[in-house]
Amino acid sequence: MEEVVAIKWQSATPMPSHARRTKDPQWERKQQQREYRVAARREKRLRKADEKKQRKLNATILRRMTRNPEKYSKNASRNRIRACEAERRKIREAAMQQVRDLAAKHDPTGEMFNIGPVIVTEDGKARSEDAAKRWLAKQAKKIRAQAGEQQQTEENSNPTPAIEGDVEKAAKKEPIAKPQSEPKQPKDVLERPKPHIPDGIKLPSGEENWLTLWDLTDAEIEGRLARAKRKAAAQRKALRHAQQAGKVERRIARDEKRKIYRQLKETWKSIKGKSLHSDY
The missing domain is CATH 1.20.5 (Single alpha-helices involved in coiled-coils or other helix-helix interfaces)
Structure with a gap:
C-alpha cells in the first residue's frame, strides 16, 4: 500500500479550499495586485521620508548661507548702556524703599534720612506723600469702577423702554472734537538726592544694604550683571x-x-x- 504524503501550502496567505486542487487565475491575480499595492505604499512612504529629510537639509543650508551675525552685535553698546541704567534704577529704588521702611519706624518726617515725609498706607507699605496720594486715588477709582459695574448690572436687570426720538438724536449727534493740546516738552529730570542711614539705626538682620551700591560705576554694574548671569546659568x-x-x-x-x-x-x-x- 502506497503512503500518502501531504504537501503543505507555503504561501503567507492561505490558499482557499476551492483553489487547492486546481490553480485559480483570479485568486493569483488578486494576490499579485495585493503585493503590488503593499510594495507601492512602502515605496511611497520611503520616498516621502527622503523628501522631508532633504527639505530640512535645504532649509539648514539656506539659513547658514544667509546668516547675518552683525544683527546680534550691532546694538551691543546701546543694550549695555540700557542694562546699566536699568540696574542703577533698580538699585536706587530698592535703597529708597529700604530707607522709607526705616523712616516709617524712626522718623516719619524723613529729615533724619534726607528724604521727604513718609506715609504708611493701608496695605502696610511705606510710601512718599506723592506716591501715597496716587495710591489712594487709584484705590478710589477702583472702588468707583466696581460700584458703576454693580449699578450697570442692576439697570440691565430692570430695563426701561427707550424713546425712538432720543435714540435717533443720539445716533445723529456728532462727536465732540477734543481740543488739540500742545506737544509736551521734555522735563529736566533732577538727580535724586542720596539718602543716608543715621548712626545707631541698623538694618534688619539678613537684609542687603542697597545704599552701599548707590554710587557704583558702569564697569562695576556690568560686572554685577555678569555675575548674576553666571549664577543663573549655574543654577x-x-x-x-x-x-x-x-x-x-x-x-x-x-x-x-x-x-x-x-x-x-x-x-x-x-x-x-x-x-x-x-x-x-
Whole structure:
C-alpha cells in the first residue's frame, strides 16, 4: 500500500479550499495586485521620508548661507548702556524703599534720612506723600469702577423702554472734537538726592544694604550683571543635573512597579484558571 504524503501550502496567505486542487487565475491575480499595492505604499512612504529629510537639509543650508551675525552685535553698546541704567534704577529704588521702611519706624518726617515725609498706607507699605496720594486715588477709582459695574448690572436687570426720538438724536449727534493740546516738552529730570542711614539705626538682620551700591560705576554694574548671569546659568545647570540624576531612580522604580503588576496579573490568571477547572 502506497503512503500518502501531504504537501503543505507555503504561501503567507492561505490558499482557499476551492483553489487547492486546481490553480485559480483570479485568486493569483488578486494576490499579485495585493503585493503590488503593499510594495507601492512602502515605496511611497520611503520616498516621502527622503523628501522631508532633504527639505530640512535645504532649509539648514539656506539659513547658514544667509546668516547675518552683525544683527546680534550691532546694538551691543546701546543694550549695555540700557542694562546699566536699568540696574542703577533698580538699585536706587530698592535703597529708597529700604530707607522709607526705616523712616516709617524712626522718623516719619524723613529729615533724619534726607528724604521727604513718609506715609504708611493701608496695605502696610511705606510710601512718599506723592506716591501715597496716587495710591489712594487709584484705590478710589477702583472702588468707583466696581460700584458703576454693580449699578450697570442692576439697570440691565430692570430695563426701561427707550424713546425712538432720543435714540435717533443720539445716533445723529456728532462727536465732540477734543481740543488739540500742545506737544509736551521734555522735563529736566533732577538727580535724586542720596539718602543716608543715621548712626545707631541698623538694618534688619539678613537684609542687603542697597545704599552701599548707590554710587557704583558702569564697569562695576556690568560686572554685577555678569555675575548674576553666571549664577543663573549655574543654577540652571545644577537643576538639569539633578533632573538627570533622578531619571535613573525613577526608571528603576517604574520597572519595579511594572514587575509587581505583572506578578499580580499572573497570580490572578492562575487563580482564575484553577477556579474554572474546579467548576468543571
